[in-house]
Amino acid sequence: MLLSTHGLTKRFGGITAVDAVDFTLEEGELCSVIGPNGAGKTTFFNLLTGVLEPTAGRIEFSPTDPAAYGNEAEDGVVDITDAAPYETALLGLHRSYQITNIFPTVSVLENVRIAVQAHRGGDSWRFWRNVNAFDDHVTEAESILQRIGLAAEADRTAENLSHGEKRNLEIGIALAGDPDLLLLDEPTAGVSSEDVGQVTEIIEDVSEDHAVLLIEHNMDVVMGISDRVAVLNQGELIAQDEPETIRESEAVQRAYLGGYDPDGAATGTDADDGGESGVSAG
Numbered sequence: 227m228l229l230s231t232h233g234l235t236k237r238f239g240g241i242t243a244v245d246a247v248d249f250t251l252e253e254g255e256l257c258s259v260i261g262p263n264g265a266g267k268t269t270f271f272n273l274l275t276g277v278l279e280p281t282a283g284r285i286e287f288s289p290t291d292p293a294a295y296g297n298e299a300e301d302g303v304v305d306i307t308d309a310a311p312y313e314t315a316l317l318g319l320h321r322s323y324q325i326t327n328i329f330p331t332v333s334v335l336e337n338v339r340i341a342v343q344a345h346r347g348g349d350s351w352r353f354w355r356n357v358n359a360f361d362d363h364v365t366e367a368e369s370i371l372q373r374i375g376l377a378a379e380a381d382r383t384a385e386n387l388s389h390g391e392k393r394n395l396e397i398g399i400a401l402a403g404d405p406d407l408l409l410l411d412e413p414t415a416g417v418s419s420e421d422v423g424q425v426t427e428i429i430e431d432v433s434e435d436h437a438v439l440l441i442e443h444n445m446d447v448v449m450g451i452s453d454r455v456a457v458l459n460q461g462e463l464i465a466q467d468e469p470e471t472i473r474e475s476e477a478v479q480r481a482y483l484g485g486y487d488p489d490g491a492a493t494g495t496d497a498d499d500g501g502e503s504g505v506s507a508g
């Protein structure tokens with residue numbers, strides 16, 4: 227077990243956005259979280275990363291380095307229910323935001339290098355003492371750019387990238403934190419249909435050596451790359467299974483998929499096409 231939630235609940239006044247969710251993610255798994263608008267997906271991510279405090283329930287995480295949280299967990303399992311965002315990040319739980327977190331006016335390489343430095347050079351005295359640290363960070367940033375298909379764009383100013391390239395850069399920035407678990411919030415939202423394939427390839431590649439939790443509205447992406455799909459509906463986890471099983475589940479169809487036709491091109495497959503399936507870029 228890498229991550230687990232137990233009775234995880236978040237209420238906003240009379241709304242139960244996340245309702246007693248019991249969920250487990252294994253190491254190396256790529257799990258998509260789907261559900262109609264307002265189902266609680268973003269709130270679930272916000273609870274996992276410590277942006278929001280749960281109303282009830284518990285979150286446990288088994289990081290590579292439990293000591294990063296300042297307490298040695300006996301069995302390697304750390305209770306992160308009350309952890310702040312910087313603490314979940316220190317533990318190896320990293321998130322790429324739907325709202326861009328790129329520095330627009332600096333280069334692509336510099337964006338990733340800063341993120342590498344923030345992660346590795348945390349002890350500033352060590353950074354300044356180690357004259358090679360800067361070069362090390364550049365080398366690591368370059369290898370991340372290679373991985374996210376942006377090596378040729380290293381010197382470009384980030385704001386000049388295409389939308390799809392920016393989404394890839396966000397994944398690169400999250401990778402710079404050397405995460406155990408990467409949470410991706412709608413990485414294909416707003417990406418042109420020609421660029422979706424490239425973003426998808428990068429997610430698949432990253433999932434080779436990271437666990438990935440993905441909020442995604444593009445059903446072709448979800449069904450194509452997920453090991454498992456978890457379905458939220460009105461805050462409840464109503465199903466979690468392999469994509470094939472989810473696709474055929476009547477409860478899921480009723481709650482969410484609407485007119486999704488796995489063999490058809492249009493219905494419910496486009497993040498910008500909210501229509502039939504009740505899906506939108508959110």
Ligand SMILES: Nc1ncnc2c1ncn2[C@@H]1O[C@H](COP(=O)(O)OP(=O)(O)OP(=O)(O)O)[C@@H](O)[C@H]1O
Pocket residue numbers: 238241242243261262263264265266267268269270507508
């Ligand atoms: N800060 C908040 N205050 C009050 N209600 C909130 C807050 N954040 C979310 N909600 C409510 O909680 C419910 C779940 O919202 P959430 O954004 O988590 O859903 P979602 O599945 O991510 O939706 P989308 O697909 O539209 O992004 C909704 O009814 C929403 O209005």
